[in-house]
Amino acid sequence: MSQSVPADWFLATARTNARVAWVLTGFLVLTAGLHVFFGSVLVAATAAVASIVAVVPPAVHRDWRRTVPWPMLLLTTLALFVGLGSSFLGDFVFSLAIAALAVLVVVALQLTTTVRMTPNFVVGFVVIATLGTAGLWTLGAAASARYLGTPFVEDNAQLMIVFTATLAASVVSAVAFRWYAYRQLGATRRRDETEADVDAAATQLHDVDGATTARDGVDGATTARDDDDSEPTEVTQ
Amino acid sequence: MGRLERLGLTEPRQRRLVRVLQVVMVGIFALGIWLGNGGIAVNAGIGLAVTFLPAVLERSYKFTLSAGIVLWITVAMFLHAFGTVPLPGLDFLSPYRGTWWWDHMTHALSSSLVAAVAYAIVRALEDHTEFVTMPPRFLFAFMLLFVLAFGVLWELLEFYISVAASALGTGSVLTQYGLEDTVLDMFYNTLGGLIVALFGAATLAGVVDDLADRLDARGQRR
Numbered sequence: 001m002s003q004s005v006p007a008d009w010f011l012a013t014a015r016t017n018a019r020v021a022w023v024l025t026g027f028l029v030l031t032a033g034l035h036v037f038f039g040s041v042l043v044a045a046t047a048a049v050a051s052i053v054a055v056v057p058p059a060v061h062r063d064w065r066r067t068v069p070w071p072m073l074l075l076t077t078l079a080l081f082v083g084l085g086s087s088f089l090g091d092f093v094f095s096l097a098i099a100a101l102a103v104l105v106v107v108a109l110q111l112t113t114t115v116r117m118t119p120n121f122v123v124g125f126v127v128i129a130t131l132g133t134a135g136l137w138t139l140g141a142a143a144s145a146r147y148l149g150t151p152f153v154e155d156n157a158q159l160m161i162v163f164t165a166t167l168a169a170s171v172v173s174a175v176a177f178r179w180y181a182y183r184q185l186g187a188t189r190r191r192d193e194t195e196a197d198v199d200a201a202a203t204q205l206h207d208v209d210g211a212t213t214a215r216d217g218v219d220g221a222t223t224a225r226d227d228d229d230s231e232p233t234e235v236t237q
Numbered sequence: 238m239g240r241l242e243r244l245g246l247t248e249p250r251q252r253r254l255v256r257v258l259q260v261v262m263v264g265i266f267a268l269g270i271w272l273g274n275g276g277i278a279v280n281a282g283i284g285l286a287v288t289f290l291p292a293v294l295e296r297s298y299k300f301t302l303s304a305g306i307v308l309w310i311t312v313a314m315f316l317h318a319f320g321t322v323p324l325p326g327l328d329f330l331s332p333y334r335g336t337w338w339w340d341h342m343t344h345a346l347s348s349s350l351v352a353a354v355a356y357a358i359v360r361a362l363e364d365h366t367e368f369v370t371m372p373p374r375f376l377f378a379f380m381l382l383f384v385l386a387f388g389v390l391w392e393l394l395e396f397y398i399s400v401a402a403s404a405l406g407t408g409s410v411l412t413q414y415g416l417e418d419t420v421l422d423m424f425y426n427t428l429g430g431l432i433v434a435l436f437g438a439a440t441l442a443g444v445v446d447d448l449a450d451r452l453d454a455r456g457q458r459r
Contacts, residue, residue: 116368132383135426139423139427154416155416156396156418159416
């Protein structure tokens with residue numbers, strides 16, 4: 001059934017993931033700080049929000065290993081750190097950060113609330129959240145330009161170029177997320193299957209070594225080779 | 238729709254009103270052709286087509302929308318089509334050009350439909366699969382984001398249609414009047430979405446049940 005999606009499609013191997021995630025969170029805070037002084041306030045605020053999102057799940061669970069997946073955090077951090085300013089490429093990169101942040105928010109919500117989404121739903125959600133944020137930014141930036149005199153796009157065509165960059169970035173990150181989620185899902189399923197095998201083998205006191213090797217291979221996120229001496233584990237590739 | 242009935246609009250009256258508005262839209266379409274104005278004809282034609290969508294849904298998919306919701310859709314489409322017609326009372330300007338508020342009103346109304354669609358889809362998915370769960374507060378945020386996102390896509394559509402039209406040298410069907418106007422459009426879109434997100438849930442409950450049933454039926458057939 002296509003319906004049976006494990007609730008933890010977003011989790012990588014906890015320990016390694018958590019270490020990398022914490023280092024990246026540090027970078028995010030640094031990025032926020034640097035942008036306050038040398039870059040854009042908007043980027044600084046986004047980086048601050050992203051670091052809060054990254055810290056909330058472990059704080060709520062009081063467990064340093066319950067972090068968001070590091071690849072999404074890396075994408076957010078890189079895109080925000082680079083901060084290419086207002087050009088098509090700059091808008092594109094910033095939108096990538098927003099899209100990755102949307103995924104982080106979903107994961108954080110799944111870890112701390114009753115919100116649940118399937119990977120395919122998240123794909124749609126990322127596009128909607130990124131475009132929606134662009135809409136929200138437009139309203140906020142226009143109001144701020146009018147009442148506080150902050151800079152804003154000069155004409156409609158410029159705004160449309162920003163929107164186009166946002167749309168492109170949201171689609172690119174949604175596709176990237178889909179690839180990542182299904183890869184992760186495959187790894188989780190294979191791990192579950194091999195773990196079931198390990199249990200079976202352990203109870204029968206039969207060839208535990210071979211099965212453990214297979215499991216280690218999957219845990220290390222490398223493609224597990226069939227060790228062909230234990231039960232068939234249906235490892236693809 | 239209890240609210241409409243309390244105002245004296247019973248269901249048969251709602252249906253009759255839908256027919257009347259459709260007939261007027263046929264008139265607007267004809268007027269557009271008679272005046273040789275593509276903008277009027279195309280907007281009335283597309284709007285009219287949309288008002289027949291509920292009937293098509295009902296016939297082909299046995300998916301029934303309540304009379305009140307059909308009226309809601311039809312009024313939104315009618316006001317949009319009517320907005321393109323030059324009126325004697327406005328020095329032969331269309332309501333879209335002659336008044337400051339027509340554009341805002343239709344944007345709020347259309348985006349309330351968009352928000353309703355977002356709500357129906359999410360709730361139906363939630364009922365249909367155990368792997369999608371959205372607490373009300375999150376659904377509220379989602380509907381707002383959905384409306385904002387749709388607004389962005391709509392503005393892009395308008396922009397690229399007029400870019401294509403000027404490249405091909407034809408008159409544009411949809412018009413963007415400038416930055417100020419785009420921002421205001423998006424503001425009123427959000428307002429329309431906000432109203433549905435706040436008050437629409439009860440009205441749309443029936444649609445959600447129907448949609449979830451259909452999804453379940455499809456899942457079983459597979």
